[in-house]
Amino acid sequence: MKKVVRGFYSVAYAVKLCKPNIICAYPITPQTEIVENLALMYANGELENCKYITAESEFAAASILVGASAAGARTFTATCSQGLILMSEVLFNAAGMRLPIVIVNTNRALSAPLSIWNDLQDSMALRDAGIIQVYVENNQEAHDMVPQAYKIAEDKRVRLPFMICMDGYKLTHAYEPVDLLDQNVVDSFLPPYSPEVYLTTKKPVAFGCYAPPHIYMEFRVAMQRAMERAKEIMEKVFADWAEVSGRNWGGHLEVVYPDSKNFVIAMGSIVGLLRKVVEELRNEGISVGLVKLRTFRPFPVQELRKSLENAEKIIVIDRSVSFGYEGNLSIELKSALYGMSPEVISFILGLGGRDVPKDFLKELVKNAILGKEKSGFKGFKEFEEVIP
């Protein structure tokens, strides 16, 4: 059923269809409306066999979900920015305990200075947690990712938390036509969550127990192997989803114009803008393609190497930075392409919701291809540092 809805509703509605047992969250802009809508559905009795718990902080929300997930519940939360990093201590635990909690992170800049607007700095900070990260381009993709996230995270061979990253405001608050899924489509795709081992008084167990040096390392190796298995399982789930829903979002990557000499690579909603940029540049006779990176963890190294094997120049669009080094995606990409020899130019732009107009982006990409633009921050005002 196609409707014009805002991004937060497309997520909330998809979560409802996945029949979660415990939803727990703490409000934070621009995520709040996701859980607000779920709370409304809960109050209206639309969520059967579900409990909505209000928490006193994101730390508490994540902790409640760890308990709930360990007790065998299908769990959901949404957060971003300061909320996500407040959850981080718990989320590293959730990954280690191998709990398939699904989180929607509505990407927002980190403090300080305080910003409620969009960039990808928050989820990048959780890069090494052992959480699967998928970045979506539009609200239909966000909607479609929710059942897939549960299916992947809850797979016995995976059992890791799953974070769907969608750009705050740019997606969450944008009105878009979204084909809302039918309950029976989701039911046929996503079986109920029934772990073999869970917290119960009938057969008591403890999760995430103490591991001295002689056994700790093995658990971390197991997490890495689970991530590697997830890479394959995700491809299969993505393909199954294309069949069930009729919408094919590609694999870990989507490559547009694969035979190009130059490529732009990016994640999230800015990919939509880059599609237009690439079209216009091609009309000007410039050979440029686009790589939309969907899966950031596990990082699809082989897929990237294959797609970019003939690339002469790669322009990375980063919306986050590892201070003291460079844009996060650029770091990852260069590492993945080690031994290959394309020129990699990295642009860091759009931080804290800084507008990235299409013509500005087009000029940047064009000039980079023509060898007239160097890596670095783009679209900021020159300044002199003063102590007031």
Added chain:
Amino acid sequence: MKIRLNIGAISEPLQSEQFKTGDWGTEWSFVDREKCTACRVCEQFCPDGCIEVKEIEGKEVAVVDHNYCKGCGVCASVCRYGAIKMELKELFKVDVC
């Protein structure tokens, strides 16, 4: 031979018994059986639950299980009868310059 690894470090009850923590600390607690009144305060306070009041030679006394005692000294500090002393383990009785 491959070891069996419980995913998510999921553990069944009483597994912690296998973790002998008695070699952690530099000191161990020892109970003076003459002074001990078996009041059970140390038994209650021991954070590792490794003190138990038992009958030995016809008298109830506190017994420290050195397989698990981490040498924290809580028992010695709560004993009202001065019956528990912390003693340096032989291993640590070395001259340090």
